[in-house]
Amino acid sequence: MVAYYPSIEPATQAYDQALVDIGLAVGSHVRIEQTEYRFDLPAAVEQVLRTDRFDDIYYRVMSPAGLEIAGDAELPAPPGDAVAHNTVYNGKKVRVVSVQAPCGRSACTVLVGETMVKRERLVRDHLLQSLFPDFLIALATLVIVWFGVKRGLQPLSRLSEEIKARSAGDLRPIDAGGAPEEARPLVGALNGLLEEVSAASRRQQRFLANAAHQLRTPLAGLQAHTELALAQPIPEACRAQLEQVHHATIRTARLANQLLALARAEPGARGDTASMDLKALAEVEADAWVHQAMARDVDLGFELEAAPVAGDAFLLREALANLVHNALEYSPRGGRVTVRTGRRNGHAYLEVEDDGPGIAPPERERVLERFYRVPGTPGTGSGLGLAIVREIAAGHGASLAIGDAAAGGCRVGITFPHG
């Protein structure tokens, strides 16, 4: 549209010039007789002047004093000193020019008006002529931009695919190497954010470690003193109550441990992943478990084969400890519990088997819920153990399965993904 005005101007000027010529021709027919102005326009001449292929032409002749001499007396004159204007006459849009024609010693004013058909046609044609190429150029530009942008954004799409494919706990920085120059600041900003989030998660880890310390030390004191008191000769009534306190202390300590483990198993709170062998993990803990088993008169055995996995050592140890604790807790006196690690079809696994009452199939899904305990279960568990194991397994992309042991008890196994 910007191209329209400058190029249309010479054309409209040419049309105005034609009207000026008509005005001069009309003016040449004014004569002065004594003091009277006379106007004689032969019909044939008027015919020629008024004829146009597209437009009606009007004229109006006025004396130097402004008196009407001839023509269309209603034709509006341009305002002020203007020599031309657009106006309306007989209900049509007209272009009117004002011409000074010599009349004796002074000049008469001749107005010549013309309807605007050919001017408007000119504008329309002009518009079409100038806009059509514009339109084509715009279209071509659009197509080029479309493909260009699409191609240019491909690295960004790859970037967003990479981010989408990440697990919730993966806070490693994004590799900026594959990103286009323009996206580097974005990747930088994202990495900054990831760094902040993992810093927050490290702060949380420190908080948890401190919370553990704050909680466990007084519990250790409480346990020490109740055990001391229980070792003294005290009245039976007191002893029973003290034993309750002692049990509650141990349960509280275990619950605190479990809540901390659960918090640490949350996505984003996880520690570093390292390569390790479940066999070695079990061997390190075996000592403590065997003493627990001896206290319960349970035969704790091991069938340990190499089971390499990548994971969080603390969490995997916690998962295994929870499974062993459950098995010991629900085994009868003189029962057998077996801890197994190894590889099956290339998948590392760990499992714990007991010869306790087992878990009925309808309950197997529910026991994985936090705080759920199978109705009628003896003992003092919190119902958190298997929920923790499930969270930890899920965090490692591993699957948790509850089944029947060969000896009739329960078998809980975690199978890890390849690699």
Add this chain to the structure above:
Amino acid sequence: MRLLIVEDDAPLASGLQRILEAEGHAVDVTAHGEEAVLAAAQERFDLVILDIGLPQMDGFEVLRRLRATATDKAGPLPVLVLTARDAVDDRVRGLDLGADDYMVKPFAMPELTARVRALLRRSQAHGGPRIAHGPLTLDTVARRAFLRGEPLELAAREWAVLEVLLARVEKIVSKEAIIQAVAGWGDDLSPNAIEVYVSRLRSKLEPAGIRIRTVRGFGYMLEEFK
């Protein structure tokens, strides 16, 4: 025995002190790492129970300084580290710095006293030529064993197996570890051979109340003599 407890939680420290005094030990308590380092440098202790989470100088630093200064006296000073943290790193770091054992709070007192006894026994075994376990005595220099004062006949490999188990009373010793310890005695040994030696040891020791527990699929444990 003379023990030093370094623990800033007063109720826990006093509880530990009373329990260990009831076991017949002389027990000193401090809440400060600096004091512990100073005391260990000036006086002779048989064992230190050291909390990691101390104010100011933490347990790791205390451990580092104890290990840096107290090597010249009669044998290394055993250190049992207590921690309320559960980070695996803490355990590894503690053992790397030379802690002899490691317990996570809270713990049962019988477990603590058992570990203290085991550590004291081990350090004495390092220090002297004689190891005692209930009615059993091993003279490691003369390589002779006595049961209730009577000489006990042991084959060379039986002796080696018993020595390994006795060094780690109340701890599981894997069959692999036993094989490694006994391997110096000649040709390669199968796990089955170890079973044979253990069963011979049992038949000689069990009448005196000394029990070797089998940990199925793993190894053996010499139980505490009661």
